[in-house]
Structures are given as C-alpha cells and as structure tokens.
Amino acid sequence: MKKKLLVDGMTCGHCVNHLKTALTEDIEGVKVIEVSLEDKCAIVDMNENVSKSALKEVIEEVGYELKGIE
Numbered sequence: 001m002k003k004k005l006l007v008d009g010m011t012c013g014h015c016v017n018h019l020k021t022a023l024t025e026d027i028e029g030v031k032v033i034e035v036s037l038e039d040k041c042a043i044v045d046m047n048e049n050v051s052k053s054a055l056k057e058v059i060e061e062v063g064y065e066l067k068g069i070e
C-alpha cells in the first residue's frame, strides 16, 4: 500500500539520500518511491505488516522525526 510519511528535519539532498537509504535497507517490506525535501515527506510502498513504531525507530535512528503517516 502506498503511504506518505511526513518527516521533519531534512535540510539538504544529503538528508534525502540518507533517509532513502535507511528506509530501503534498514526495514523490510518498504519500497521508497520518492523522498521530497520541499514537501518534507517520503512516499513509500509498504507491506501491511510494517508498523508505525518500526518506521519511527528507523527514521529517528538516522536523525529525523516521523510526524505522521497519511
């Protein structure tokens, strides 16, 4: 299912790549479609069994904050 993760704390292209890599490699069942610095979000295609807390943990580990999921 396609979801929009609202992520705070990205400031440059490096952050975008950093987040993209973390979401792709550190959590199973998540495919990153796009990470937008301007919109402060990551569009992902993820399995139903990926929990919000798992996403939050991975995102916080690399230094950003998960503000919500749409």
Ligand SMILES: [Cu+2]
Binding pocket: 010, 011, 012, 013, 014, 015, 016
């Ligand atoms: Cu940056």
